[in-house]
Amino acid sequence: MIKNLKISAVLFLFFAKVYPPMKKLILAFAFVPILSFSQNHQANLKKIYDTELSAGHTYDNLRYLCKVIGNRLSGSPGAAASVEWTRQLMESYDFDTVYLQPVMVPHWERxxxxxxxxxxxxxxxxxxxxxxxxxxxxxxxxxxxxxxxxxxxxxxxxxxxxxxxxxxxxxxxxxxxxxxxxxxxxxxxxxxxxxxxxxxxxxxxxxxxxxxxxxxxxxxxxxxxxxxxxxxxxxxxxxxxxxxxxxxxxxxxxxxxxxxxxxxxxGEMKSEKLSYNVIGEIRGSEKPEEIIAVGGHLDSWDVGEGAHDDGAGCMQAIEVLRLYKALGWTPKRTIRAVMWMNEENGLRGGQEYAKVAKANGEKHIAAIESDSGGFLPIGFSSTGTDAQRGKLASWADLLRPYQLWNLQKPGGGADIGPLRDQGPILIGLLPDSQKYFIYHHTEADVFEVVDQRELELGAAAMAALVYLIEQEGI
CATH class of the missing domain: 3.50.30.30 (Glucose Oxidase; domain 1)
Known part of the structure; x- marks a missing residue:
């Protein structure tokens, strides 16, 4: 697409110089591809939001994770249950591949x-x-x-x-x-x-x-x-x-x-336990070797239900892939939902994921994490090269109608940080988190304090950005 636009620009400059009266006509036709490309994106972003806000699964999935499984400290029965349930959940959505990635985690008990x-x-x-x-x-x-x-x-x-x-x-x-x-x-x-x-x-x-x-x-x-x-x-x-x-x-x-x-x-630190990152994937049709990882951390502290931290992020990430299935879309690039284990007291899941990705020669072009609560999304933070961040900024007009106005803040996420030296842009969903530290790491972080619409808007925002990246690259 970019190559075609460059050719159009060269032809425009040549003919405008040779025959000035054609300048207006050529100018009009030269930008038709750009307009249609943008309009197609606009239509598809609307489909994402319409589907999520009218028939999303994010809120009900979070309810099950919080109310049935509960808190999920690494090495605990709750953490083990959450691994098995999220694996089965992604399999039920018929993702192309669902698998467990082993990781040894610390096991502390209060x-x-x-x-x-x-x-x-x-x-x-x-x-x-x-x-x-x-x-x-x-x-x-x-x-x-x-x-x-x-x-x-x-x-x-x-x-x-x-x-x-x-x-x-x-x-x-x-x-x-x-x-x-x-x-x-x-x-x-x-x-x-x-x-x-x-x-x-x-x-x-x-x-x-x-x-x-x-x-x-x-x-x-x-x-x-x-x-x-x-x-x-x-x-x-x-x-x-x-x-x-x-x-x-x-x-x-x-x-x-x-x-x-x-x-x-x-409190006592016990022997390490075997746990897992839970990974689901939809393979790309044109550039399957280019991976977009989107996720949250599955573990939580042993108090409350880990609703905002980080059940919300996990369910939003799974929803990104589910929306593709619901809409009947096949991405150009591979999309991977990752439930990282042990962010809270060790970061072992994020480290192991990056280690395996490097050993396997995988090419991540972007990694997106939601770990700032299930509140109203206002944009995305990012860490990357000037070119990567510039590409993200170029989508501002497409994202602004959904009140995603803040694309300038640096940042990313703890679990995706270990991927940085492998070259992807690191992106964090950026919600309005003024209330986050009321609930953070407490008994009060329960399902009931998460607003359904704000949670679903966050899932749609992540899906919208994933769509733009898998379509255009970054």
Whole structure:
């Protein structure tokens, strides 16, 4: 198509110079192919949206994943059940190929109720705080841990205290910056205290760590999440408390510096388990060797139902291929739906997928991930070459009628990141995620908080972009 357009342009310039009166006529006919090509795309994008919004399967599939299977931490029975169910689901849609890709994953279990108590408040006596142990944390066991607590707002502040934290519990109380319009930017600015706070505190001799939940709202819901220990240092217990209780603890510490906390948690890292990425594929008719991967991560934390994180993304990805089947379309390039396993506490699925793709000499031209919640889509983030991102931007007029206006933000997704050195453009579905961190990694992330229309609009948006890429390349 592009070659034909170039020939048309050369002919136009030649004849316009030789015979100027024909300039207007030639100009009109030269752009007919462009107009018809664009109109065909417009019609097909409308078919995608009409089909999804009137007869989509995304919402009902998410209901089953959340309400019947439930949470899906790597290595758990729920994760195993979700693998088998998504395999059967894709087979029921008659995708060309459906298969399991083996991957060894970490297996962490919470093991019991997590407890954080203030034991000696002069004002309140004993105060139990809303808490959840962080993922991969070594627990205290049933005897618990009692120690004085010291507050810091950042890892840099912790390091400035040095030996003063030895034998104490460090309370990381750095909030997400409320002035950041992008909620993910605010999350990124506060995340280090959760992911590496316990490790840094252990290096200075601390015996435990408490982290303010990563949320942009003050409430009584604790948020779990992954944390990583440092090699050669003690694995101290690490728990999160709700933002409301973080505010209370900080206030009480300002009035009474000798406060003590009692921690009890039962987390344990067990032997690794065999799990799977679940993959479904529709093979391309013209360039089957060029692959467009679209997916989400199938695992979730062991609280809530993993509805927004990331059941929504998984069901949207499967729906992209189902829509092709429903519309009777065969793509020019191969489309592959991937349910990655173990994004939350290891990223093993994404790493294994990229490793196998490289070993097999596969050619991914694009990888699209939905892992920012099932909220109203407003565009796509991307990481790639200037030419790749320029091609994405060239479709702005086609996507704008569906309120997909933001194509400039850099980004992609954790599971597709390992593919980067193989050359594809990495793309993330970009929803309006202001509410995402209300539910992220909590008991509140359940099916009922996902809006059906917003979820389906996200599935249609992903299918629309996949259509443009498989038709034109990128």
């Amino acid at each position: 093991g019991g109720k997590d407890v954080v108590k203030i034991t000696n408040s002069a004002k309140h006596g004993v105060v139990e705080l809303s808490a959840l142990a962080l993922g991969n944390t070594q627990g205290t066991g049933p005897k618990g841990l009692l120690a004085q607590v010291v507050e810091v707002k950042s890892i840099d502040q912790l390091k400035s205290l040095g030996a003063q934290v030895k034998g104490k519990i460090v309370f990381f109380n750095g909030p997400m910056d409320p002035t950041k319009i992008d909620a993910f930017e605010a999350y990124g600015g506060a995340n280090a205290q959760r992911s590496s706070g316990a490790a840094e505190a252990s290096k200075l001799g601390a015996v435990g760590a408490i982290v303010r939940s990563l949320s942009n709202r003050i409430d009584d819901i604790p948020h779990t999440g992954n944390q990583r220990y440092a090699a050669d240092f003690p694995k101290i217990p690490a728990l999160a408390i709700s933002t409301q209780d973080a505010e209370l603890l900080s206030q009480l510490l300002a009035e009474q510096t000798d406060l003590k906390l009692y921690l009890e948690s039962h």
